[in-house]
Amino acid sequence: MVNVHYIFDPMCGWCYGASSLIDQLRQMEGIDLQLHPGGMLKPTPIGVDFRQHILASDKRIAEQTGQTFGERYLEKVASGEALVLDSYMTAQAIIATERLGRGGFDMLRKIQDAHYQHGLPVSEPDVLAALARQLNIEPQAWGRAMQTAEADLATEIQRTHELMRQFGLGGFPSMVFEADGRRHTVAISRFYGRPNEWKAYWRKVLESQFIQTTAHNQGRSMSEPRHDPVKS
Numbered sequence: 001m002v003n004v005h006y007i008f009d010p011m012c013g014w015c016y017g018a019s020s021l022i023d024q025l026r027q028m029e030g031i032d033l034q035l036h037p038g039g040m041l042k043p044t045p046i047g048v049d050f051r052q053h054i055l056a057s058d059k060r061i062a063e064q065t066g067q068t069f070g071e072r073y074l075e076k077v078a079s080g081e082a083l084v085l086d087s088y089m090t091a092q093a094i095i096a097t098e099r100l101g102r103g104g105f106d107m108l109r110k111i112q113d114a115h116y117q118h119g120l121p122v123s124e125p126d127v128l129a130a131l132a133r134q135l136n137i138e139p140q141a142w143g144r145a146m147q148t149a150e151a152d153l154a155t156e157i158q159r160t161h162e163l164m165r166q167f168g169l170g171g172f173p174s175m176v177f178e179a180d181g182r183r184h185t186v187a188i189s190r191f192y193g194r195p196n197e198w199k200a201y202w203r204k205v206l207e208s209q210f211i212q213t214t215a216h217n218q219g220r221s222m223s224e225p226r227h228d229p230v231k232s
Contacts, residue, residue: 013058110134167183
């Protein structure tokens with residue numbers, strides 16, 4: 001098993017652009033994908049200048065990754081309509097989903113689709129609760145999980161920042177995986193728009209891990225003392 005640490009932010013456009021690669025990765029046998037939300041933006045009303053920056057970035061993201069942005073979202077960013085980005089509430093919803101034994105990445109994809117396709121205000125609790133219902137999460141259980149996740153949120157984000165500092169990672173999305181008893185970083189941007197190369201890369205990682213594990217197990221077997229059968 002290869003443990004993969006995915007460092008992301010729900011409100012990061014480049015993370016949205018990478019979503020198809022991450023979805024492909026998590027479906028590969030032998031991969032254990034672990035999510036680490038980054039806390040990029042506290043609740044922030046977006047002004048005119050930043051909106052232009054977002055639109056320019058989204059254009060580059062679409063060109064490099066092939067990911068599309070919905071008309072409703074683009075209209076909302078380009079207009080004077082209220083737009084609030086909140087990495088914390090959305091990360092809390094992902095943690096809550098995991099606490100309920102559901103896939104955190106499934107909630108991340110719901111949030112990204114709601115925001116980047118439909119322009120929904122994903123920082124609002126009612127919108128997040130509706131997304132949870134789409135994952136067949138019962139409302140009362142969701143409410144309790146959100147309370148627990150709120151208490152854990154600061155600690156989870158701090159762990160993400162510590163991981164980023166440890167490996168000199170400067171932004172989102174970032175990735176670290178564990179294999180051969182060591183940790184390795186992956187430059188996700190190398191694979192934007194290259195799903196076949198991405199898949200081939202991880203196949204090599206998994207094959208290498210399998211060879212190392214097999215060799216280790218064989219070494220242990222050979223080093224174990226052998227006992228003669230007891231003679232009666």
